[in-house]
Amino acid sequence: MLLYLQKIRKGIFCNIIIPFCFLSNGMGVSFMFPAYFITKNQIIMENDKKEESKKTPFSRMIMDDFMLLMFLGVTIYAIFYLLWGVMELSNLPAIPEEIKAALLK
Amino acid sequence: MSLYSPAEGWFDKKVAKDEKMWMVIALILCIVLFVWMVLWHVYGKQNPSSTTYRTSTAEFAKLSEAYIKQNMVGMDNGIPVVRPKPNSDVFVMGEMWRWSPVMVLQKDQSYKFHISSKDVMHGFSIQPVNMNFQVFPGYDYVLTFKPTEPGEYKIICNEFCGIGHHAMIGKIVVIEKEEDLKLYGYEKLKKAPDPLPSKVSTATMTEAEKATAGEQLYTLKGCAACHKTDNTSQLAPSWKGLFGKEESVMENGSKTSVKVDESYIKESIKEPTKKITIGFEKTPMPVFPLTDDEIDQITSYIKTLSN
């Protein structure tokens, strides 16, 4: 019985972590997309001969635009590291009353 | 070229076979590393916890003291010893410069540690098993430990916390069976904690009772962290032979001499920086909130430590 309960507890953890990972994978893929686009797709599509187009490829435009890169770098860092971290630190609960009561009775 | 603009057609240049191969291997490695960390949370037995409670140094100090009062079964070198029940909450306090209490744990049992600091950041480092966690004031870090090997372990501090940082060392003893207590000199530990005479007023206590109470306060309140009773005095004057001594102190920048009596001890606790003993200027004593009764009991204890 205990083992089963422990499994459920682990399952709850699983249910938080794994879906989050899928979510983050999704987000990650959308970030990886430019990286993929630049490295993998170009490698795979190398045999497709594209004629010299007047406008530069999208990924090259991003690569050359350092102000855009700065904006993206600062934003990704600010959201995932700073904002998310600060939000978590601001939302911590207090020590549960039962624990305090057991000691201070 | 590294120092010149790249050659024509650099953007469309084919990636070499070996570079491509390496990049695929690297990408696979990266994904494996990420998934590994996630899966260890499910299948692994060592994970930093996600349970933290907000607290305050005052609140946690109160809880820690209450915990020790409730569970103390003895003393080791001035630090109270507790023997928590499995699956119970254990309150561990780090302060400049000691860890308390000393814990006696059972192998293969889980204990819910609540770890916090009374003052600055400390580093909770269990050796030799080498597990290391950060301890914050104002945050109760809840970590559930399950010792897997019996033995004597030390908690060292590995986050800089002031000049006495290296002297901050605690102890955890893990036993398998009752006889193991002998290995650590703990066979005399009481089964149940002794109720402290905290509700009894000093006026009705005998001198001997006051001294015993004072000795318990000596460990409980943290005096033992700096004031030793074995004649060593690295951080603060030793209490052995202290009562009645003529001490050289600095008062208002000039050197003077004072006799250690009841009123001087009281002043030292209430206004520790008024007179600083020569030789200990670098380690000023913090203010400890003690009642007059408690100061009285401590004084009685110090009296019993004369040569």
Next chain:
Amino acid sequence: MFRTCDITGFKVDLSSEKLIRANAVFAVISLLLAVTAAILLVFTRYQPVHLLGAEWYYRLVTFHGLNALIFWIIFFEIAGLYFGSTVILNTKFCSPRWGWIAFGLMVAGLVMSNVIILMGKADVMLTSYTPLKAHPLYYLGIILFAVGALIAVTLFFGNLMIARRDKAYGDTMPLFTYGLMTAAIIAVITLASGALIYIPTFLWSLGLVQNIDPAMYKLIWWGLGHSSQQINVAAMVSIWYMVSFLSVGGTSINERVSRSAFVLYILFICLASAHHLLTDPGVSSAWKVWNTSYAMYLAVLASMIHAFAVPSSFESAQRRWGYNKGLFQWLSKAPWGNPAFSSIILAIIGFGFIGGTTGVIFGMEQTNIIVHNTIAIPGHFKGTVVIGTTLTFMGITYYLIPLIFRRKIVGYGWAKWQPWLFFIGIALLSIAMIVLGQLGVPRRHWDSSFSGGPFTHNFNPAVDFFWALMMLGGVLAFLSTIIWILIVVISVFFGPKVNGPQDMQLNISPLAPQVKEHKGFEAPGTLVLTMIFLLVFIALFFLNWKWLAATWNVN
């Protein structure tokens, strides 16, 4: 006002050159301060000597950290940023006046903070975790330095914009400058985080702010603290490409790949500051895992891309020069007598095998438990910022003395050996510290015998051997750094002038011959080396996870 370099052909703005020189000089001064403290610290932790008392030990740990990790590195990088945005782009410096203002602020900051530390009013470590409080002038000094650095970084971007407007570099800037741009963007993130944390902390030290929450402080501080080291990674890799070009006429075998790797750095590398909070309360495991993995290891992917791209730039060029026999003739017949070349190759090896492997493994959420705050951590970062970045900076200086300071290198014979001595010293120091840390020895700790404490602890007896090894490594590293500083100072101030290409002691190679089309593997030797690296990484990985599994259970 320009001069056209008679050795390289680049157009050098004279006002830029003066600024480059000034920043470089102060970089060397900072290094001298840092390394002097370092040797005293080595002999203190080496307890048979136990040189300093507790107070001065902790003081000099703070001093060493600030001068080595912040002042030495950033002064040098500012010099590099100016170099990469003006000399390499043949363009003028956008505002020399602001360049000197930035320089003045940085020098003022250096002096202020160092004096306050030595006066004993800032014994808080470089990290200055609250509630530890230093004198307000300590924080102010760092703020001034950071403001100066931020101005300098802005000037770098200003230079880039002028160059772009004047079409000084055609369509795409050179790879070296691209890497420096990466470094500069990370610097913006770094310095913005620095302002965010140091200004309130400064006000708190003055008594104007009530309280600085320690968990918030640590979170934001490491946004400055670790990102500042990622600037180093980007700058260091850029210099690797530069030395490939100068020493063997090589360049990245695929510019798009190398540049993409730099883009991944920009986007994700700063997230990894989270690896300093892995064993902290407060932040959740989800936050820790996402951020410490640099977003699923994308930035690590970038490093691994450079790990192939940089050595292959050497190999490809060498093969085109004709050194095509077997797997490694390109390496054995490489210009090892060129101190810049040897510095860079040693830096690549050291950074990869010592710093990089331990960095990724220690930075995983759970394995961090067995190394957090042990001396393995400084051991790791000596394997990155010292054997990697510092050795790289030392190496490129051997080219900059004749090219920017226009002096011959005095003691060139010594210069050839100095990188090897430094490499061996730091490798010993770093590896010894890592082993000591895995045996549980704490960092920033004055006394391994815990004198004055209620109990004592005896570490595994093997520590004695590794302490001795650490001491030996420290001595070698100290001596080789002093040799480097002497070479640099004597050459720059007293060396014979360089009057043309005939005075160059280090060879500047012409561009390696081009080939039309390349079939098969372009850099097989590099592939073998990276595979070896992979095997070492996997071995260390499993070792650490095995050690973790042997500890108590915790969750």
